[in-house]
Amino acid sequence: MRSMSNAKRYTPRWCIVPAEDGSARVIAKTEMAVVVDGTNIVYVGALADAPHVDVHIDLPMHVLMPGLVNAHVHSAMVLLRGIADDAPLDSWLTQAIWPREAAHVNPAFVYDGTLLAAHEMLCGGITCAGEAYFYLESAATAFSKAGMRAMLAAPVIDFPTRYAANTDEYLQKALAAHDALREVPRMRVSLGPHAPYTVSDESFAKIRMYADELGLPVQMHLQETAREVTDSKAQYGVTPTQRLAALGLLTPALTVAHGVHLSSADIALLAQAGASVVHCPTSNMKLASGIAPMAEICAAGINVALGTDGAASNNRLDMWQEMRHAGLLAKVATGNAAALPAAQILHMATLGGARALGWDDEIGSLAAGKAADMIAVRIDSPDQLPMYDVLSHLVYVCDRSHVTDVWVAGAHVVADQKSLTLNADLLRQSALAWQGILQ
Numbered sequence: 001m002r003s004m005s006n007a008k009r010y011t012p013r014w015c016i017v018p019a020e021d022g023s024a025r026v027i028a029k030t031e032m033a034v035v036v037d038g039t040n041i042v043y044v045g046a047l048a049d050a051p052h053v054d055v056h057i058d059l060p061m062h063v064l065m066p067g068l069v070n071a072h073v074h075s076a077m078v079l080l081r082g083i084a085d086d087a088p089l090d091s092w093l094t095q096a097i098w099p100r101e102a103a104h105v106n107p108a109f110v111y112d113g114t115l116l117a118a119h120e121m122l123c124g125g126i127t128c129a130g131e132a133y134f135y136l137e138s139a140a141t142a143f144s145k146a147g148m149r150a151m152l153a154a155p156v157i158d159f160p161t162r163y164a165a166n167t168d169e170y171l172q173k174a175l176a177a178h179d180a181l182r183e184v185p186r187m188r189v190s191l192g193p194h195a196p197y198t199v200s201d202e203s204f205a206k207i208r209m210y211a212d213e214l215g216l217p218v219q220m221h222l223q224e225t226a227r228e229v230t231d232s233k234a235q236y237g238v239t240p241t242q243r244l245a246a247l248g249l250l251t252p253a254l255t256v257a258h259g260v261h262l263s264s265a266d267i268a269l270l271a272q273a274g275a276s277v278v279h280c281p282t283s284n285m286k287l288a289s290g291i292a293p294m295a296e297i298c299a300a301g302i303n304v305a306l307g308t309d310g311a312a313s314n315n316r317l318d319m320w321q322e323m324r325h326a327g328l329l330a331k332v333a334t335g336n337a338a339a340l341p342a343a344q345i346l347h348m349a350t351l352g353g354a355r356a357l358g359w360d361d362e363i364g365s366l367a368a369g370k371a372a373d374m375i376a377v378r379i380d381s382p383d384q385l386p387m388y389d390v391l392s393h394l395v396y397v398c399d400r401s402h403v404t405d406v407w408v409a410g411a412h413v414v415a416d417q418k419s420l421t422l423n424a425d426l427l428r429q430s431a432l433a434w435q436g437i438l439q
């Protein structure tokens with residue numbers, strides 16, 4: 001065994017780990033130790049059996065848990081936070097968002113916006129983003145500077161933008177980004193066709209070919225609104241999910257965001273394929289898209305992740321809000337207070353997210369051999385007490401202000417609620433400068 005002289009031993013009050021029966025739930029354990037050597041976790045288990053190391057980090061009133069995975073976000077859109085509230089998805093996109101993007105989105109917008117978003121996410125305990133936006137090399141540079149991890153979905157959409165003129169150019173840029181980011185730590189690239197209503201069958205065939213050839217995950221929006229389903233039936237005679245099935249795109253590598261208007265037949269197709277669904281409850285409520293049938297999706301055995309979507313339709317990048325909203329919505333939608341228990345929601349926000357991104361070999365849980373992406377959540381302030389069930393507290397009591405420390409691949413990136421990698425004053429200046437340009 002190699003020397004553990006630089007290893008660190010973390011001893012929290014509670015440690016959150018996956019349920020031992022393999023179900024999509026987490027459990028809380030006490031008297032545990034987590035040992036990290038360099039970038040990776042080397043031991044998770046009983047404190048009494050932990051290997052001896054010199055550096056001890058005691059967290060006596062904290063929960064230590066895996067970093068939260070925000071499985072669906074358009075980070076740079078944080079610069080459009082709150083710019084067009086109280087509008088439904090169709091007019092929100094076509095009148096408020098797309099014209100501004102057409103006029104202003106360039107590498108500087110993406111870099112500055114992503115840096116601002118990364119600060120918000122890291123300080124709130126999000127260590128990995130399932131990112132989907134333009135100029136992904138600029139986003140990757142920002143995520144790298146912040147010390148965060150990201151799966152960057154390269155956009156493909158059948159209309160021209162400043163980023164690319166046509167489908168082939170989008171695909172060329174995706175392949176170029178895949179090559180450019182291959183050796184960059186903590187960055188991975190996937191393919192991100194925008195949605196079935198903006199991508200043709202011909203383009204989907206090309207996407208499928210590249211995904212198969214390069215072994216890339218595919219992430220896209222699916223059945224976010226009722227109109228998307230009605231239009232698809234009128235144009236193609238089938239639902240978008242059925243159309244994707246016919247095109248051979250329903251595979252374990254596919255992750256779909258929203259799935260608000262999935263039918264039982266659509267859910268069965270996704271389950272059969274082993275695809276994942278990212279639930280974005282706040283964005284779905286705010287754009288009045290509807291309530292995703294999460295109880296049915298979970299019962300079908302589909303892997304479920306949570307996402308904030310972009311800050312333009314949320315208006316935060318806060319996974320604590322998503323967890324709380326996911327729980328409340330599932331209960332009110334089913335009339336069943338037992339729907340979606342906290343243990344399951346916490347799984348969605350961690351290992352479910354890692355699985356959806358195809359990254360669960362490396363992240364999503366505290367386990368020996370995985371990267372040390374961890375957060376410490378303080379749980380002893382008077383507004384949090386008393387506490388009878390720590391999992392329930394994490395979903396329904398805690399918020400981003402209780403996240404004190406964040407580590408990504410073993411590196412301490414947030415300490416005492418302050419970023420160690422980014423300068424908040426510079427971010428403030430940059431955000432206000434963009435506000436002047438965009439308003």
Ligand SMILES: [Zn+2]
Nearest residue numbers: 221257309310
């Ligand atoms: Zn989205």
